[in-house]
Amino acid sequence: MTTTTPNAIASVLSDLVGLDIITDATQVAKLSHDYYHFSPVLQPQLQDKFGDAVVRPVNEAEVLKIAQACVRHKVPLTVRGAGTGNYGQCIPLEGGVILDITKMTAVKWMKPGAVRVEAGAKLAALDKQTREIGWEIRMAPSTYRTATIGGFIGGGSGGIGSVTYGQLRDRGNLLAVRVVTMEDEPRILELRGDDVYKVAHAYGTNGIITELEIPLAPAYPWSEIIVNFPDFMSAARFGQALSDADGMIKKLVCICPDPIPQYFAALKSYIPAGKHAALLMISETCLEPLAEFVKEFSGEITYQKPAQEAGKGIALAEYTWNHTTLHARSVDPTITYLQTLFPDDKNLSLLEEMYHHYGDEVMFHLEFLRYGGKARPASLQLVRYTTEERLNDIIRDHESKGAFIFNPHTYLIEDGGMKMVDLAQLQFKEQVDPYGLLNPGKMRAWLERS
Amino acid sequence: MTTTTPNAIASVLSDLVGLDIITDATQVAKLSHDYYHFSPVLQPQLQDKFGDAVVRPVNEAEVLKIAQACVRHKVPLTVRGAGTGNYGQCIPLEGGVILDITKMTAVKWMKPGAVRVEAGAKLAALDKQTREIGWEIRMAPSTYRTATIGGFIGGGSGGIGSVTYGQLRDRGNLLAVRVVTMEDEPRILELRGDDVYKVAHAYGTNGIITELEIPLAPAYPWSEIIVNFPDFMSAARFGQALSDADGMIKKLVCICPDPIPQYFAALKSYIPAGKHAALLMISETCLEPLAEFVKEFSGEITYQKPAQEAGKGIALAEYTWNHTTLHARSVDPTITYLQTLFPDDKNLSLLEEMYHHYGDEVMFHLEFLRYGGKARPASLQLVRYTTEERLNDIIRDHESKGAFIFNPHTYLIEDGGMKMVDLAQLQFKEQVDPYGLLNPGKMRAWLERS
Numbered sequence: 001m002t003t004t005t006p007n008a009i010a011s012v013l014s015d016l017v018g019l020d021i022i023t024d025a026t027q028v029a030k031l032s033h034d035y036y037h038f039s040p041v042l043q044p045q046l047q048d049k050f051g052d053a054v055v056r057p058v059n060e061a062e063v064l065k066i067a068q069a070c071v072r073h074k075v076p077l078t079v080r081g082a083g084t085g086n087y088g089q090c091i092p093l094e095g096g097v098i099l100d101i102t103k104m105t106a107v108k109w110m111k112p113g114a115v116r117v118e119a120g121a122k123l124a125a126l127d128k129q130t131r132e133i134g135w136e137i138r139m140a141p142s143t144y145r146t147a148t149i150g151g152f153i154g155g156g157s158g159g160i161g162s163v164t165y166g167q168l169r170d171r172g173n174l175l176a177v178r179v180v181t182m183e184d185e186p187r188i189l190e191l192r193g194d195d196v197y198k199v200a201h202a203y204g205t206n207g208i209i210t211e212l213e214i215p216l217a218p219a220y221p222w223s224e225i226i227v228n229f230p231d232f233m234s235a236a237r238f239g240q241a242l243s244d245a246d247g248m249i250k251k252l253v254c255i256c257p258d259p260i261p262q263y264f265a266a267l268k269s270y271i272p273a274g275k276h277a278a279l280l281m282i283s284e285t286c287l288e289p290l291a292e293f294v295k296e297f298s299g300e301i302t303y304q305k306p307a308q309e310a311g312k313g314i315a316l317a318e319y320t321w322n323h324t325t326l327h328a329r330s331v332d333p334t335i336t337y338l339q340t341l342f343p344d345d346k347n348l349s350l351l352e353e354m355y356h357h358y359g360d361e362v363m364f365h366l367e368f369l370r371y372g373g374k375a376r377p378a379s380l381q382l383v384r385y386t387t388e389e390r391l392n393d394i395i396r397d398h399e400s401k402g403a404f405i406f407n408p409h410t411y412l413i414e415d416g417g418m419k420m421v422d423l424a425q426l427q428f429k430e431q432v433d434p435y436g437l438l439n440p441g442k443m444r445a446w447l448e449r450s
Numbered sequence: 451m452t453t454t455t456p457n458a459i460a461s462v463l464s465d466l467v468g469l470d471i472i473t474d475a476t477q478v479a480k481l482s483h484d485y486y487h488f489s490p491v492l493q494p495q496l497q498d499k500f501g502d503a504v505v506r507p508v509n510e511a512e513v514l515k516i517a518q519a520c521v522r523h524k525v526p527l528t529v530r531g532a533g534t535g536n537y538g539q540c541i542p543l544e545g546g547v548i549l550d551i552t553k554m555t556a557v558k559w560m561k562p563g564a565v566r567v568e569a570g571a572k573l574a575a576l577d578k579q580t581r582e583i584g585w586e587i588r589m590a591p592s593t594y595r596t597a598t599i600g601g602f603i604g605g606g607s608g609g610i611g612s613v614t615y616g617q618l619r620d621r622g623n624l625l626a627v628r629v630v631t632m633e634d635e636p637r638i639l640e641l642r643g644d645d646v647y648k649v650a651h652a653y654g655t656n657g658i659i660t661e662l663e664i665p666l667a668p669a670y671p672w673s674e675i676i677v678n679f680p681d682f683m684s685a686a687r688f689g690q691a692l693s694d695a696d697g698m699i700k701k702l703v704c705i706c707p708d709p710i711p712q713y714f715a716a717l718k719s720y721i722p723a724g725k726h727a728a729l730l731m732i733s734e735t736c737l738e739p740l741a742e743f744v745k746e747f748s749g750e751i752t753y754q755k756p757a758q759e760a761g762k763g764i765a766l767a768e769y770t771w772n773h774t775t776l777h778a779r780s781v782d783p784t785i786t787y788l789q790t791l792f793p794d795d796k797n798l799s800l801l802e803e804m805y806h807h808y809g810d811e812v813m814f815h816l817e818f819l820r821y822g823g824k825a826r827p828a829s830l831q832l833v834r835y836t837t838e839e840r841l842n843d844i845i846r847d848h849e850s851k852g853a854f855i856f857n858p859h860t861y862l863i864e865d866g867g868m869k870m871v872d873l874a875q876l877q878f879k880e881q882v883d884p885y886g887l888l889n890p891g892k893m894r895a896w897l898e899r900s
Contacts, residue, residue: 112584113670113699113735134562134584138697166696171739173697194742215697215735218668220563244823246616247588247623247665249563285563285665289621292644373694374824 015069079204081151084143089155093441119150135216142323162369179207181432206429221307238297243375249283465519529654531601534593539605543891569600585666592773612819629657631882656879671757688747693825699733
């Protein structure tokens with residue numbers, strides 16, 4: 001445990017005079033939290049965790065200053081983007097300084113296929129700029145309007161676009177990261193190649209990401225489409241077939257079984273009760289072959305927004321990924337969720353078994369994504385929460401049957417997806433954050449190192 | 451059998467006065483053949499098959515006229531592109547008229563993601579036009595400089611680009627086809643959606659393709675790269691890993707085991723004897739992550755041509771797919787080849803077994819391609835030919851072990867890849883070519899219909 005005394009905080013802040021500092025308790029409290037309340041397990045663990053002050057640097061020189069001050073006075077520093085994470089990634093467990101990166105948004109350069117940008121750029125704003133040259137970011141969470149690229153790389157794993165480009169951790173999806181260290185004399189390091197994985201998805205525990213180089217995807221003319229199906233497994237098989245179709249250009253293949261669409265106020269008129277819906281983003285050039293898939297699986301297209309209306313009216317993507325959970329919880333706050341990758345099972349049999357087994361308790365919202373070169377259904381199941389014990393039983397049941405759970409009910413990096421220590425991340429932390437000041441308490445390997 | 455009498459031919463030609471007609475025997479002979487001589491089995495079967503005259507229409511109206519004349523006089527009509535096929539697809543078995551489509555090359559329109567073009571456009575020339583708006587054709591055979599789009603759709607199945615976009619027959623890779631029929635009153639039909647498969651890969655047996663609508667891919671800045679490996683299986687596993695990497699943008703992943711590279715005069719200095727080479731086309735934005743794959747599999751990059759030099763010097767693609775066979779045969783004309791899809795085998799074990807089993811007799815040149823959503827190694831094995839019996843033994847051995855052979859030693863559509871009758875193609879032929887005049891003798895289903 002670090003000790004964050006009022007004196008130490010005061011010393012840090014006095015070192016940082018002239019920077020944009022927030023100490024108002026209400027604002028600091030707001031900027032200490034994220035969407036961890038999706039988890040009834042994390043809720044009691046994190047609700048009373050707050051930083052002592054927020055600093056908002058406008059450039060890397062200021063980031064260096066902040067790092068220097070925190071190291072000098074041994075005050076914890078927790079980096080924050082837009083706070084759209086769900087696992088308390090950016091909630092400071094031991095108080096200290098919150099470094100809010102959202103004022104650093106400059107695009108350093110862009111070219112066909114890649115962009116270099118500061119960590120605080122919002123994904124939608126970045127997309128707007130790169131689309132001017134015909135390109136867009138490869139993948140984004142459903143919170144793309146507010147989420148930052150630094151936060152996404154630091155705490156996310158994939159999203160809209162993953163049905164084509166896989167996960168953030170797949171080689172090629174992150175080209176370079178620039179980080180400020182927390183050594184006695186903080187340094188600026190550029191990590192490239194596989195070295196980027198030393199800090200990617202490390203929740204800011206081993207470096208302050210200030211700048212990133214990410215690949216871009218061609219900005220196809222995306223059409224947004226809803227297809228209804230009479231039964232869940234037809235919708236799921238349609239999703240798998242479409243995701244497996246190498247000739248079909250797609251950005252989103254989301255399946256929402258009944259009754260989930262009934263939580264979507266704005267979409268209800270397109271998805272009657274009892275229907276199971278696919279929410280899709282497909283290149284307009286592929287609409288005719290899409291119609292053949294729809295026919296093959298007995299679906300019915302009930303909504304179609306042409307690409308030229310993108311940005312107007314309903315954004316279908318904002319009903320998918322964890323926005324599905326958000327909409328459900330806005331109607332029924334007792335609902336929580338899980339994150340599951342189903343095995344590479346040719347006929348979706350395990351999914352079918354689980355769907356029937358759990359009935360109304362676990363609603364198998366599916367997001368298709370590519371994983372290791374193959375499209376597979378991931379589920380962000382909506383779970384009607386009763387007790388933590390029952391939730392853990394459900395998790396164990398999934399795991400025993402061969403489904404892989406990325407547990408969203410823990411703030412420890414390793415206990416979420418990896419289930420094992422990432423030695424490279426630990427060693428990098430030992431090197432660049434010798435006092436363990438960066439986002440303390442989140443890396444199990446650090447806590448348990450001998 | 452149709453009967454092509456000199457009188458009938460004369461009548462057809464007299465109906466076509468004013469069109470570009472070739473009757474010079476040498477030229478007609480040349481325009482009757484393709485690269486069937488890659489197959490020592492097809493060689494004796496096809497070497498004496500020639501058309502009686504070649505007609506080269508400049509527009510669809512002329513195609514209609516030719517169709518009309520051939521139907522009126524019951525003369526066979528065989529459509530020809532550049533004649534770069536390898537199975538005698540365009541060799542007229544019963545003489546008659548050869549319709550050479552190469553003068554019809556107009557681009558009707560193009561837009562981001564799609565182009566509409568006449569069937570005789572050469573692939574490279576088409577690419578040159580679409581690249582002006584930042585797009586290119588999704589896949590092409592290694593003969594892209596001379597091959598026509600109509601010939602590729604009529605007789606090809608995939609190629610350079612298939613590692614990303616799969617096969618031509620995959621939904622989304624062919625949007626529309628316009629065909630002229632051979633009924634008493636020839637008609638013009640537009641086929642869209644799944645209807646395109648009525649005529650795709652039908653060798654021109656059931657309609658004269660005059661125009662096509664095909665999807666386009668983003669024109670990434672392709673870098674051409676040679677990587678050497680100390681052993682074949684490292685090269686093969688590298689190829690599989692790179693092909694499975696969803697974050698890596700690639701157009702070509704070709705593996706040429708030793709001694710195949712020694713047949714490539716222009717590449718020898720980059721691939722010493724004893725080395726197994728990967729020939730790659732990778733987006734320049736992915737070169738740093740590529741280096742990590744190379745390191746992981748103990749490879750060494752010995753050649754790298756930047757994208758800005760595309761079109762100058764060596765074109766690596768022209769050493770891959772069936773150009774590999776071409777180069778080998780130019781040194782040793784006794785070499786022939788097979789076409790094999792290996793099963794979705796996680797550790798390439800069958801490939802390894804076959805590689806060791808056959809030694810020098812079968813050289814497992816690999817082309818990775820996406821098949822049903824998953825990258826798999828296809829092999830265009832070079833085979834040291836001895837007898838047809840031995841070749842058939844090799845084929846049967848592959849099939850018995852679970853490898854799928856697309857036999858290039860037959861001119862029958864069904865006996866190549868499909869192994870079964872395509873009822874939709876047969877029914878379409880019954881409808882639009884009731885006299886069986888289009889490329890007679892190539893569709894087994896038609897020959898054997900009751």
